[in-house]
Amino acid sequence: MSEKDTPETLELLTFQLADQEYSLDIMSVREIRGWTRTTPLPHAPSYMKGVINLRGTVLPVMDLAQRLGLSPREHTDRNVIIVVNHEESMTGLLVDAVSDIIALTVDDLQPPPEMQPSASQNVVSALTLINERMIRVLDLSTIVSKEQSSAA
């Protein structure tokens, strides 16, 4: 990341979550699907919405807003599920709406100021400004990390 001459470029998929803008590295995004009813898993943590049928595969879906600790909202037709791939396993992330795909260089990213004491809560890996809007870049591995499994 320190190569100043040829700054690494990356593309981000931006989306809305409770009036805030978030983004994910587009390389981890497999597809975007409309909202369908999930089959709930018993005794699951509240952010686990359940599972859906993704062309024959059972895909776990989590409510990203709830996962990030934002207040729960009503689902609308505009809600979509972003299917992401992390370390060979697929997960669906329920978001309010997908906004855009933006291209930028690593130099455009800045680390978030150190405010949060808990490392596990540190799901935002970087911040960037696009048209004067602040976009949070999410760290996917923290979101779908296995450490959450003991929550039950």
Place this chain on the structure above:
Amino acid sequence: MTDSNDPMAEIRASFFIECEELLEALQDGLEALNDGAGDPETINVVFRAVHSIKGGAGAFGLEALVRFAHRFETVLDEIRAGRMVADANALKLFFQCSDHLSDLVRISRDAGTLPEDETSKLLALLDELLGENGAIPEEEEVEEEIDFQPAALSFDLDLGDADEGDALDLLPPLTFDEDEGPRSSRYEITFKPENELYETGNEPFQILRALDEMGECKVTCKTDQVPELASLAPENAYLSWHIELTTDVEEAEISAAFEFVEGLCLLDIKSVDDEDTQEEQNGSEDSTADADPISELTTPAAKVEEVSEPDPIAELSKPAPEATEKVVAPQKAEQKTPTPAAPAKSVVRVDLDRIERLVNLVGELVINQAMLSQSLESSGLSPHSDAMNGLEEFQRLTRDIQDSVMMIRAQPVKSLFQRMSRIVRESSAAVDKDVRLVTNGEGTEVDKTVIERLADPLTHMIRNAVDHGLETTDARLAAGKPAQGQVKLTAAHRSGRVVIEVADDGAGINRPKVLQIAIDKGLIPKDASLSESEIDNLLFLPGFSTASVVSDLSGRGVGMDVVRTAIQALGGRITISSTPGSGTTFSISLPLTLAVLDGMVVQVADETLVLPLNVVIETLTLSNDDVEMVRPGANVVRVRSGFVPLFDLGEELGYRGPIDDYEGSVVLLIAHEDESRAALIIDSIQDQRQVVIKGLDDSFYRAPGIAAATILGDGQIALILDTSDIITNAIGSNISGHSSTVSGATS
């Protein structure tokens, strides 16, 4: 694995697959010998297995493997020839050698480092064994002493020969009189290789040479089967040989020369001095003409004489006059294909990935079929319409296809059990205990994936049984038990599942000690009062196994949490039962296959769920009178004269709160392999059908009580319940205090 474009790599790979089969045969043979079956065929099988491994290894230049196999084979040959007896001592060494041979094969395959120490130790032991029985000079490999001596073979092209039916007269292969004593006698041997003989890399010349060494040998090659060049298929066997052998060796030794081509050729060995045979041979000349397998193979065009025939079309359409007796042959060949001497089941080796793909496709087919059924049924068609009849047929076909595909993957657990016998040998030697492994139900078939993934946990359990389960020999004798400990490995089908048990006749679980350790490690509160089975289950706690203190324990515990995790990953369960003083039994209950399940589809609190059909024994409709409260929060239902604990599935799964009125509730009475029964309240029963099991990716959340998921006809996902798990959880949450810790760990 290897580059699939490299033909050599493929041949190599198939050699190693063959090795596995041969090692299995070797192991089987040794076990049979160990059990007192000393018949020549068993010894032959053992010898042949080692010999074939040696042969293949030689072709791939696996020197170490060849060297070891050769010495092993030499000793086995002594036993085969009756110059040595396979006593208990020798057999013990043979088992070790067989283990080592399989190590060498594995190492050669993975290009690992060879354990020279072990090899030379065993070689020395083999030599010692040979030495005791009178050392024989190290004979050189037959392969190494080949030098061509064309004079030994006369390619007799006398065409008049062709009609000499007697030379080609064939009796069933390998018939020889047992009571024939050794004497200098003359034999007539007819030897006709089948195509398979060449395909398996055998070389008739080697055999002829071996015969030549036995005495005076006159070999005549029959070339009358050779077709004209245009129709000659290079991979087909056309040549046969007539051999006149004057020798003083026994007939058995002559047939031994053909040992490796047994079943791959038509073979007839006749003692010419034996008048009866001679007579029969002459007398049966006419009648055997059409039964003669060689004649059957013969098409008129194949006759050598006809090479000179100018018109090839005439040749094909009209047989030459002198071949009249063989005109019938082609039809004959059609209706009765010549079978090799040993009609073995033909087996196809298939890449597991391909079967996996087929299984997945069939899974999709089942889901699609369900979707189609659902939409056709909801379209309001008459059940007697063509479409509905067709659907029924389609459903039946789908089911048949599914069953057949599943059968492809099913394999007997035998290979797994054989590996375990090695584990017992090694671990009992390591802890210096005399242990006998008894296996039962080796033929039980289980999905191949299950077998593969069962190997590690089972190894672990067997080691535990030998190390911790069984007492020392002194302790056993003091307790009035036989000195030899016993580990019993059993596989059986039980109510649609496979149950595998590892039982030892050791001291049983030392419960006070287990409890003390669990308290010391802070796994349970000091004042906990646990039932016996709860104490036994402490062995599965993850923290229990790590400390070195535990390995000194006479009970169990080393890594059992790992074992349980592996079993659960297969959709199975593991339970312990132990009787102090007389042993411990671990039983593993596994689904038959990882892909399909006969399920009961039910509705609970607006959710569709699937229960394995085999656990459901009865359905009931409740009235309030049937339900009795044992204590607050724990109800039982009266079923005829018995009481069965009652659980509300909707509440247990957290889908809704408790219901207060049981009147009219639908209840499923379920039973598990351990005979435990329970009643589950559901809202309604929808259907009974086959469902395709889809694994749940539990990488970041494992739902308690849920075994897997399936896709319904409408595309929705339904969860498949693990009823046993649900009840364990339910019981755990009903009892306060310590047991929540235990059940938390068992979930």
